[in-house]
Amino acid sequence: MDLNFKNGEELFQFLLLGVLVFFTIILLIVVLNIFMTLKAILNEKAGIKTEPFTLNSLWNKLNSFRPMSEEKDILLDHDYDGIKELDNHLPPWWLGMFYGGIVFGIVYLLNYHVWQWSPLQTEEYEIAMAEAAEMKSQMQSTSVSSIDENNVELLTDASDIDTGNLIYTANCAVCHGAAGEGGVGPNLTDEYWLHGGSASDIYKTIKYGITEKGMISWEGTLKPTDMQQITSFIKTLAGTNPANAKAPQGEIYVEEEAPAADETEAEESTSEELATL
Known part of the structure; x- marks a missing residue:
């Protein structure tokens, strides 16, 4: 029995x-006490002597104990150094558990190994792992659907970049060129951007489009992960200088640098000092 309780409930x-x-x-x-008491009263009226019901008498009955006055009737001929043996039977509760165990074993064997009504431990493990995988998949799909321009992060895994390349080639290359050199759309490999060059800006442009300039919204066609993978792939095109690159358009975008560790620690210590004042 598993006594590892997961919560107070x-x-x-x-x-x-x-x-x-x-x-x-x-x-x-x-x-049982009431029943035995009524039985004793009825027997007494009928002239039958009945011992009153007690827990001790119940225990004696459960164990088939014989009173000492009857021991001479169950005395065996075995005698060893003055020690004699009584022919006492096994207690009924013990015999019940013994035969019950035999019945349980037969039912268990038929259930798990003959008719296979219930799964064995290995099958239970596989079922549990499949359920866990399904729950994980559902959680991942939920978290994926929550990706937007406010929390999108660049992916660095090679498989994500390759997938982003495939999606880009199928949907974006017709306007921006196979290598991002530009065409109908702007060049995606230089440092100039019309609508911002951060991951958030690129994702937002892909998601909502720029309808007045012919850039359609891909929100209804691509999944959030698809747009995240395209964004990550486009960021890898920076500085690749492809042939026949389109002239720069927009403004120079300078990538924001993450604060140095020393500066972050200094800011945190300053904040702690101010909080103690």
Whole structure:
């Protein structure tokens, strides 16, 4: 039985089940006590002597104990140094568990290995792994759909760049050239940009388009991950200087540099000092 409770609710349910089992046993004992008491009263009226019901008498019955006055009837002939043996039978509860275990084993064998109604441990593991993979896929699809121009990040994995290249070739090369040299659309390899050269700006341009200049919106055609991969691929074209490159258009975009580690630590320490004032 797995007792690794994942949260307080599971622990509470387990404790509640234990309390219910305990009170159920108490209730059964009370009902049995009432029944045996009524039986003793009826037997007494009929002239039959009956011992009163007690937990000790119940225990003796469950174990098939014989009173000492009857031991002479079950005494065997075995005698060793004055020690004699009684022919006591195994307790009924023990025999019940023994035969119950045999029945359980047969049912278990038929269920798991003959009729295969229930999965074995290996199959349960494979089912659990498949369910986990499905949950992971759903989580990834949810996180993917949340990508937009405000949180898009450049991808550096080679497979993402290659996929972005394929999508670019199929959809963007007709206007911007196979190598990004420009055509109907602007050159994507120089440092000049009409609508911003950051990852956020490029993603936003792809997503919403620039309709007045003939750039269509790809939001309804490409998935967020597709546009992210195209953006990442376009950023790799910087400085490639392809042949027949179109003349620069727009303004120079200077890539923002991440703050140095020393500067970041200094800013954090300054903020902490101000917070303590």
